[in-house]
Amino acid sequence: MKQFISANDISSVNEWVEKAISIKKNPFEFNHLGKNKTLGLVFLNPSLRTRLSSQKAAQHLGMNVMVMNLNQDGWALELEDGAVMNGNTQEHIKEAAGVLSQYCDIIGLRTFASLNDKEKDYNEVVLKKFIQSASVPVISLESAAGHPLQAFADCITIAEHKKIKMPKVVLSWSPHVRALPQAVANSFVEWVSQTDAELIVTNPKGFNLDPSILKNTPVIHNQKEAFENADFVYAKNWSSFENYGQIRTQHQDWIINGEKMKLTNKAKFMHCLPVRRNVVVSDEVLDSSNSLVLAQAQNRIYSAQTVLYHILNQK
C-alpha cells in the first residue's frame, strides 16, 4: 500500500469499517507497530480535526509525529515541472517530497482545490506530483477532489448508528458564503455507495457533482422530497462542478433546519465540521441529540489509525 488517496486504494470499505470499529475498542493494541517510526503531517492549508486526530492515531500506534505547516514555517512551494524559479516560490515540490521521505516513514499531505482549474484539481496534480517524488507511503489529509479519511470516518459513524441494514442516507447541499471544494461530497458519495446504504444526493440545479463520481447515485433537486424517510442527513456545501468553483447566493433556503428534519425518519444529522451555524444548519439541529458531528470527529482518529495500521502492518 503505497498511497491512500481514495477508496480505490483499499480492499473493501465494509471490511475496513469493521476493522476500524475493532481498533476503536482497543486503540493501543497495536502500539508496537509504530515503534521508531515517524509520521510526517504536512499542511498546505488550515486544519484542526485532521491535524489532531492524525496525531492521536499515530500515538495510539506508538509512532512519532512531526507536524509541518509547509508554506508558513518552511518555504513557498513550486508545483510546475520545468519552472524557472525566479519568482516567489522557493522550493520545488519534487525536493520537498523527496526530502520529507528521508525523515518520515509515512507522510500525510493536505492540499486544497484551486477551484479555478477543474482539470488540474480533478487530476489531483499537486497530490500526485508529491506522491511521484515521495519514496514512502502518502496519505491524503484532504486533496483537491477528495477527503477519504473524512468519508471513511463517516462510514464508521453510520455503521455505528444505523438501526436498519440499509438506511436511507441523504447528502444534502447546504448554503455557504464562500466557494468550497467538492472534496468532502465526492468522497462521501464514493465511500457510502460501497456500503449497505440507500444513498441519495439532493442539491440545487447547477450543483450536481462530477457524473463520473455520482455514477448511479440518484440526484433530486427537491430537498424536502429527498428528506422523506431519511435515516441520515449529511449536510455539506460545495461550489459548482459544472461552472467550476462558482457559488450562488440565492439558495439560502437550502439551510438544514428543524422543520425539514421533521420530514425524515428521525434522521441523524451529520457534518464534517467546521460548520457555519445558522447558515449551513440551524442551532436547533446541531444542538439536538440527533447530531452526530462529534461522533464523526472522534471517528477521524479511527479512520486515520486504520489506514496507518494497514500501512505499518504490511511492511
Add this chain to the structure above:
Amino acid sequence: MKQFISANDISSVNEWVEKAISIKKNPFEFNHLGKNKTLGLVFLNPSLRTRLSSQKAAQHLGMNVMVMNLNQDGWALELEDGAVMNGNTQEHIKEAAGVLSQYCDIIGLRTFASLNDKEKDYNEVVLKKFIQSASVPVISLESAAGHPLQAFADCITIAEHKKIKMPKVVLSWSPHVRALPQAVANSFVEWVSQTDAELIVTNPKGFNLDPSILKNTPVIHNQKEAFENADFVYAKNWSSFENYGQIRTQHQDWIINGEKMKLTNKAKFMHCLPVRRNVVVSDEVLDSSNSLVLAQAQNRIYSAQTVLYHILNQK
C-alpha cells in the same frame, strides 16, 4: 476536578505549594500517571513560557502533548451564541471545544482579555463557553481576568526564597507602552493573599484592581512608601480597571530601579515575563542577583505539573 481557572478550584494554596515543591524534587516520580493520556494546548494568543513549561510538565508525567495555534493553524472562532455565521468566523467555540474533547484527556486554553468589554472579560465568557462545551477538564493558560498557573508558580517561588514566615510582598504597578490585562495582577493578589505573607499593592490613582479581588489587601498610592521593608517586590503593568483598558503615559516614574529597591529589605525582585527592560524595570534590577524572574519561569513547570497531577490522579 473539572477545571483549573482560579484558586477557588483547589483545596488549599499552601498545600498545593507544598505538593509542587515535593514534585520538583523528583519530577519523573509520577510518569506512569500520564501514560496514553493526551494534553491539548490551545492558543488563541502568543505564548512562550506557558507553551513550553506546560509541555515539559506533561512530559514529566508521561503524557503526550498536542499544541494548536487555533486561530492561526485552524479556523477563526465564533464566540456568540445564536450567531448567523456569514462573516469571517469559520468555527463556533462549541464545536471547537467539543471536538478537542474527542482528542484530548485534558485541555489547556489561552485566551486574552478584550480590554474593551469589562463585563465579558470579568465573566470569563470565552473560557466559560469553552468549558461548557468541553467534556474533559480544562486548565486556564491565562484568561481574560486571571493567570492562575503564573500565580501558583509565584507562590512556589516566594515559598522557596522567603527568609521569614510572613514576608512583606509588594505588588507594584509599573509603566508600559501598551494596554495590558489585569490578569496576572488579579491572580497574584488572589493566590498570595491565601499564603503566609503580608501583601500590599501599590499603584497610581485610577489603577486600583477590581475591589472584589482586592478585598482586604491594602492599596498604597505612594510607591516608595510601599517599598519600605519589602521582602519581595513584584512588578507588573496593568491597564485601568475603573476606566477599563485605558493606559496613561504620565506614570513613567513608576519604573522599578535600583534606587527604589534600596528602600526595601534587600527585596527579591519578581516579574512574570516577558518584560520590557528599562520601561517596567531597569537593567540593574533585572540583572542583579536578587532577581527571581528565571526561578519563576522554572516554577511554571511545577505549577502546571501539580495541576495535571491532581487531575490525572483523581481519575
Add this chain to the structure above:
Amino acid sequence: MKQFISANDISSVNEWVEKAISIKKNPFEFNHLGKNKTLGLVFLNPSLRTRLSSQKAAQHLGMNVMVMNLNQDGWALELEDGAVMNGNTQEHIKEAAGVLSQYCDIIGLRTFASLNDKEKDYNEVVLKKFIQSASVPVISLESAAGHPLQAFADCITIAEHKKIKMPKVVLSWSPHVRALPQAVANSFVEWVSQTDAELIVTNPKGFNLDPSILKNTPVIHNQKEAFENADFVYAKNWSSFENYGQIRTQHQDWIINGEKMKLTNKAKFMHCLPVRRNVVVSDEVLDSSNSLVLAQAQNRIYSAQTVLYHILNQK
C-alpha cells in the same frame, strides 16, 4: 561542550564524520542517552530540513523535542543591550535564552544574517548573546555567518560517495534572485578544508568569501576552468561579502547545467536545498543520478545526531 557553532567546537572533522557514519548504521543504539532530556528548537527564520532532521535526530536518541517559532508564536525579540524597550520588541534575548534554559537540556537556534551589518553578522552577535544568557549547551541551526550542521552533513556525504582518497571538490557560486547569506558557503569551506579533499572555490569577481575563512583555499573566477576534473560540484549562491549583502543580476550564466557538468570527472552534484530550479541549477543536473541533494538532506539527521550524541554523552 557548551556550544556547537563551528568546526572549532569539535575535536576533529574526520573523527566526527566517522562517528556519524557509524551512528547512521544503528541510529537507535544510543536511545537511552536522551531519556527524560528535552531538546528545544528555536526558529527566528523558516526551516524545513533543519526542523525535521533535528527532531528526528533527537528521537533517535530518545529525547523529547519542543519546537518554537519564537517571533511568530511567542514575542518579538529585543537584541540590544541597554535598550529602552518602548517600541515593538516585547522580550529581550537575555530573558528568552534564560527562560528556554529552564525548560530544555539543549537548545538549537536558527537566526539568519541581517545582510546589512557585516560586523554584527560576522561577530555572530545574536547567536553569541543567546549563548551568553543560556545556561545549557546551544547548537547553531544556521546563524548569520555559518551553517555547521549543513557542512557536517556535506562532509559525511562526500565521505560516503568519494571514489578516491583526495577528491577534487568545487564550491561554485551560482545565480539567484535574492540576496542570500554566505553562511552555507563559509561553513562548507571551513569544514571541507579540514577533510581529505582538494577544495577549490569558483565565483565571479566581487563575490570572494571572507579571506579569514578562505585562508589558503584557491579561488578561480573562471567557472569552466574550475570544473575540470572535479569529483564533486557544490552549487550555492551567496551575496557579496565585499559589498556586503549586494547581489548582481548579470551572472545568470553561472547556472550549473549539463554542459558544464560534462567538463568534470563525472562529478556528483550537491546543494543544501531549498534550490531554485533552472536559476541555480538546471533540471537535468538536479534530476540526474549524479545528484546527491537527497543524500545530503538525509545526512542532516546524522550530523545533528552526532552533535547531540556528543553533548549528551559528556554529561
